Amino acid sequence: MLLFCAFFVLWTLFTFEHGILSLQSDETDKKMFLLDFINLMALAITYMLQxxxxxxxxxxxxxxxxKTKHISVLMKCRYADGPIRRTAKNMLKLIEETPPDFSVYGMWSMDAQLIIDVFNLITNFILTIIQFTFL
Known part of the structure; x- marks a missing residue:
């Protein structure tokens, strides 16, 4: 997962840098750079969708x-004793003591915030590339 995210960020930055170079090149190389840029953008969009x-x-x-946690609380309230209550109690205990967490080598968590963080990182790098290119 770490390699995927790193590859996605680097590929997007490479695509953007290639686009800037294609705009600065002479007319003879523009068609070749344009086709390369379109291919790179297609791959970057594929990685973004992944x-x-x-x-x-x-x-x-x-x-x-x-939802499972909520259902097990409801089952504990509904049944005073029996196998369903024990199962719900065990599930609730398991979820509360060791909540599931998808992390990439403990560096960041995999959740909906990840895509926003990656776009933030890419935007910062793109602005830095623009500043170094045009200033």
Missing amino acids: LLWLSSGTESFMREVR
Whole structure:
């Protein structure tokens, strides 16, 4: 996962840098640079969609865990004793003591916020590239 996110950020920055270079090149190389830029953008969009799919998948899993926690609380309230209450109690204890967390080597958590953080990082790098290119 770490490699995927790093590759996505680097690929997007490379695509943007390639686009800037294609705008600054002479007319003979513009067609070649334009085709390369379109290919690079297609791959960057593919990686972006994969990141969006991954973030939404982890977020839907966490939503299901919250639903399971709510259902086990309801089952504990409804049944005074028996196997259903014990199962609900065990599930609730398991969820509260060790909540599921998708993390990438402990550096960041996989959730819906990840895609916003990655876009923030890419935007900062793109602005830095623009400043170094034109200033």
